[in-house]
Amino acid sequence: MATKLLGERIKRKEDPRLIQGRGHYVDDFKLDGILYMAFARSPYGHARITSIQTEAARNAHGVLAVLTGDDLKGKLGPVPCLAGMEGLKVPDHPCLAMERVRYVGEPVAAVVATDRYLAADAAAQVEVEYDMLPAVTNMDKALEKGSPLVHESFGDNIAFVARTEGGDWKTVEADPSVKVIKQRLINQRVGPMAMETRGVIASYSPGEDTLTVWSSTQIPHLLKTQLSLMVKVDEPRCRVIAPEVGGAFGSKLNVYAEEGVACLASKLLGKPVKWIEGRRENLAGTIHGRDQIDDLEVYFQPDGKVVGVKCRILADMGAYFQLLTPGIPTSTALMILGCYDIKCVSVETIGVFTNKIATDAYRGAGRPEATYIIERALDMVAHELNLDPVDVRLKNFAPPGKDLILATGVSYDTANYQRTLKKVLKLSGYSKLRKEQQRLRKKGKLLGIGLSTYVEICAMGPSSRMPAGGWESGTVRVEVTGKVTVLTGASPHGQGEQTSFAQIVAQELSVPFDDVTVFHGDTAQVPLGVGTYGSRGTAVGGPAVYYAAQKVRKKMARIAAHKLGAKPADLVFDDGKIRLKDGSKSVTFKEVAEEAYMARELPPGMEPGLSELYVFEPPNFTYPFGAHVAVTEIDPGTGEVCLRNYFAVDDCGRILNPLLVDGQVHGGIAQGAGQALVEGIVYDENGQLVTGSLMDYAVPKADLFPWFETANTETRTPVNPLGVKGVGEAGTIGSTPAIVNAVVDALSPLGVRHIDMPLKPEKIWNILKQAAAPGGQAS
Amino acid sequence: MKIRINVNGTWREDDVEPRLLLVHYLREVAGLTGTHIGCETSLCGACTVLLNGEAAKSCTMFAVQADGAEVTTIEGLGSDGNLHPLQQGFWEEHGLQCGFCTPGMIIASHQLLSRNPHPSREEIRHALEGNLCRCTGYQHIVKAIEWAVEHTGK
Numbered sequence: 008m009a010t011k012l013l014g015e016r017i018k019r020k021e022d023p024r025l026i027q028g029r030g031h032y033v034d035d036f037k038l039d040g041i042l043y044m045a046f047a048r049s050p051y052g053h054a055r056i057t058s059i060q061t062e063a064a065r066n067a068h069g070v071l072a073v074l075t076g077d078d079l080k081g082k083l084g085p086v087p088c089l090a091g092m093e094g095l096k097v098p099d100h101p102c103l104a105m106e107r108v109r110y111v112g113e114p115v116a117a118v119v120a121t122d123r124y125l126a127a128d129a130a131a132q133v134e135v136e137y138d139m140l141p142a143v144t145n146m147d148k149a150l151e152k153g154s155p156l157v158h159e160s161f162g163d164n165i166a167f168v169a170r171t172e173g174g175d176w177k178t179v180e181a182d183p184s185v186k187v188i189k190q191r192l193i194n195q196r197v198g199p200m201a202m203e204t205r206g207v208i209a210s211y212s213p214g215e216d217t218l219t220v221w222s223s224t225q226i227p228h229l230l231k232t233q234l235s236l237m238v239k240v241d242e243p244r245c246r247v248i249a250p251e252v253g254g255a256f257g258s259k260l261n262v263y264a265e266e267g268v269a270c271l272a273s274k275l276l277g278k279p280v281k282w283i284e285g286r287r288e289n290l291a292g293t294i295h296g297r298d299q300i301d302d303l304e305v306y307f308q309p310d311g312k313v314v315g316v317k318c319r320i321l322a323d324m325g326a327y328f329q330l331l332t333p334g335i336p337t338s339t340a341l342m343i344l345g346c347y348d349i350k351c352v353s354v355e356t357i358g359v360f361t362n363k364i365a366t367d368a369y370r371g372a373g374r375p376e377a378t379y380i381i382e383r384a385l386d387m388v389a390h391e392l393n394l395d396p397v398d399v400r401l402k403n404f405a406p407p408g409k410d411l412i413l414a415t416g417v418s419y420d421t422a423n424y425q426r427t428l429k430k431v432l433k434l435s436g437y438s439k440l441r442k443e444q445q446r447l448r449k450k451g452k453l454l455g456i457g458l459s460t461y462v463e464i465c466a467m468g469p470s471s472r473m474p475a476g477g478w479e480s481g482t483v484r485v486e487v488t489g490k491v492t493v494l495t496g497a498s499p500h501g502q503g504e505q506t507s508f509a510q511i512v513a514q515e516l517s518v519p520f521d522d523v524t525v526f527h528g529d530t531a532q533v534p535l536g537v538g539t540y541g542s543r544g545t546a547v548g549g550p551a552v553y554y555a556a557q558k559v560r561k562k563m564a565r566i567a568a569h570k571l572g573a574k575p576a577d578l579v580f581d582d583g584k585i586r587l588k589d590g591s592k593s594v595t596f597k598e599v600a601e602e603a604y605m606a607r608e609l610p611p612g613m614e615p616g617l618s619e620l621y622v623f624e625p626p627n628f629t630y631p632f633g634a635h636v637a638v639t640e641i642d643p644g645t646g647e648v649c650l651r652n653y654f655a656v657d658d659c660g661r662i663l664n665p666l667l668v669d670g671q672v673h674g675g676i677a678q679g680a681g682q683a684l685v686e687g688i689v690y691d692e693n694g695q696l697v698t699g700s701l702m703d704y705a706v707p708k709a710d711l712f713p714w715f716e717t718a719n720t721e722t723r724t725p726v727n728p729l730g731v732k733g734v735g736e737a738g739t740i741g742s743t744p745a746i747v748n749a750v751v752d753a754l755s756p757l758g759v760r761h762i763d764m765p766l767k768p769e770k771i772w773n774i775l776k777q778a779a780a781p782g783g784q785a786s
Numbered sequence: 787m788k789i790r791i792n793v794n795g796t797w798r799e800d801d802v803e804p805r806l807l808l809v810h811y812l813r814e815v816a817g818l819t820g821t822h823i824g825c826e827t828s829l830c831g832a833c834t835v836l837l838n839g840e841a842a843k844s845c846t847m848f849a850v851q852a853d854g855a856e857v858t859t860i861e862g863l864g865s866d867g868n869l870h871p872l873q874q875g876f877w878e879e880h881g882l883q884c885g886f887c888t889p890g891m892i893i894a895s896h897q898l899l900s901r902n903p904h905p906s907r908e909e910i911r912h913a914l915e916g917n918l919c920r921c922t923g924y925q926h927i928v929k930a931i932e933w934a935v936e937h938t939g940k
Binding site: 018019021022023025026027028029030031032034035037123124200201202203204251252253254255256283285286287500501502503666667669670673674675676677678700701702706708709710712714715738 | 813814819820832869888908911921925
């Protein structure tokens, strides 16, 4: 048999071009006659536009066009939102502001010029007069009567109210032994901060009436459909290309105003138009993530058994909706019970409008918030009852196995939470760590050990539960030469599916790994697709490619059988050959490929060619899980938190390439740790963005992290034939609560039960100072 | 203004606007798009190049300031079949995902190893403080540099 590929640590096919600077991201493309676009943006959080003077900009050197909101009427549709729910208030969201601006960075006018410097110069000459209005950036205040209204016509700042209820609350509330802890948890707003900012080139050809768009996007096919509708070019004549995409983390799972304006500008001018986002534009104008206030009530028995969770989730929408904005917090409600067998749940989710850029999917998208709530809750119960957090988790874990249906109505696929926990306790030397902690505490040192045992909902998802189709397509084409082309509708942007999908197909067809080439991202090449998000690339895109390879394999077996005078069932694919099981007769893979196209001796009635498309519709989500342990030390002099050790055991189902899985887990842990320790988007009460550049917004650097010790268990999912669950978001979901739990654990002797993120030194220092005061106890 | 810059071993003469940034000169005049722009404030390090052998952030200096200098970009470091040990290390150890920060990371690592051929893990992390990566969590980058250390001169 050919070399086993699945499960092997195989270097990436993507890398040779990227390590030599030969990959092509959007800004690397140069087209004949290309023009550059720049935007004038709102400097205010909330204001009425009283006038826009564009004459100076129009007359500036090199300028071809200046567009304002009025110029878009009838020509460019609004920014789309695909998430829907009962009673949802959907604000108008024009691509350029009309009459009012509602957040700092909102695009007001676009300038197109022959050069990017000239475009920027001219954008600065667009004169906009504003009449400032009171802004609202705090959700509690936004819900008060008399608050400034983000959208006056709605009458309040409530976008929606949704409820999730389950279980027999009467029994819980009547039980006198049941105690309750109430705690407000703030899940702060953070920036996705892909290293490549957004960017787009729109190229409209007036003669052909075709629109070609290069965009740094996670969803080329969806973007093609939406831009076609927005700019009114029939979809068959639209093409979107996602070239190399320099990271996304959910922020490019979207359709943005700038993409629409670039298309319109190109249509009006008949020339290609490029816009590349600056980093400050990125902080102000690309979606943010998280931003919830979670008022939690956890009900538990004296032995640590949790019997109910109530929560009011305030979810900050920002001023307008982007593609999925109101849908994100619904995942928080869905996953709020984590991996615990908790019988009662009651969640009220309120979407709140504020004068900020929209929130939307950011790595984890609603699930990190859920995990944070329940993992903090379990630790608070442990703290209250003076129990070890491990014991509280063991008492509450759902039993191993499958088909567990929770009070939230969610049905998990397969799991063994006990096993991942046991493994991480061993990996971390947990009991030794606890002993070390005891020793250090006697010396007045602050060592904390934090645990998080998470479950996430991934492989998005069954189409019935998704806003825009949850399937994925795979095409496998064996060329005349016997080399293999694979097309996937998933649009990876760093995940490495050009490698892992080649592993799947090469193994299935028993051909050399180097003979398989995977393409993605170009809607003219890949017939249909959904994209990469929600840990779906390999878990939904992978099976599509796998089944397409099987279809090709079946056809090749029929051709070979016809040639050999055998039955297809008697043939095996073996290292570039198709042979009888006993080895007596064979044809080469290449000969069969050639025959498929020369079509001289095909079985009667068979269509020539060797290209098969498979569209995989997942029957359920998958539920990867894991257990993480963080160890933190606090400097008593400065309040600085040092992440001393990090241990992670993740179960993402079957592992196709451990190298890629490690990479996803590491990157995820780093992002989750970033939120726990240093990251946070801040707006002031006027809606001014205080963290508007990388000078003010902390992205974790290499020296923030210890050596991550990682391991896996593999519990295959029955949801797809590969048994893979997805791993893109695991680290981000597991790490944030583990680290916060560790820091709270370190400070618990001082009476600390909770601290809100980010755990910056000043916050910790103040707690230490308060505790050191005579008779002091930190709260 | 007329400038003369040695880019990856070849002298070029160009007439550029005084305000043209070095990174735009490299990308758009010299056509070398391997050097990336991730911010405009010298904080992310995606635009790092070697200027007379020292790592420099090309997004916050003008092309005219590099007049007479030797600039090495990622394209000048190795070639197909003859990758620089750092490039090979990043490949071997999965030191990149989206690849956007990678050219700057490799150039910054190059400077580190030229000053300190056997750095500790802490020294590697310290040397990378001027370069942000959002994908890898940095651990595989540290391993990539260690791979290069082990294989340099072999």
